[in-house]
Amino acid sequence: MRKFIIEREITGIGKSTAEELSAAAQRSNRTLKELGSGIQWVHSYVTPDKTFCVYLAESEELIRAHAARSGFPATRITEVCMTFDPSAERA
Numbered sequence: 001m002r003k004f005i006i007e008r009e010i011t012g013i014g015k016s017t018a019e020e021l022s023a024a025a026q027r028s029n030r031t032l033k034e035l036g037s038g039i040q041w042v043h044s045y046v047t048p049d050k051t052f053c054v055y056l057a058e059s060e061e062l063i064r065a066h067a068a069r070s071g072f073p074a075t076r077i078t079e080v081c082m083t084f085d086p087s088a089e090r091a
Contacts, residue, residue, distance in 0.1 A: 001056040004063055014048035031070040038062055070076040
């Protein structure tokens, strides 16, 4: 599967309680189950007015379907072409 970063503009999301985020995760997971094995939520980063979600998916269309069904906006979807970390530095 391909890796994507989904930027979701959600005003005030950073003030959400643990219970509110848990409910959102449950709604997302139900929708993912409906969509089948071609899409997987890895994790999300929460900022004051956005989330940045990492997904594995067979296609961008599946991510858009998840956004439409779950009610979570997909403001921007970016496919990850590669990753690297500090260990990539050469002496």
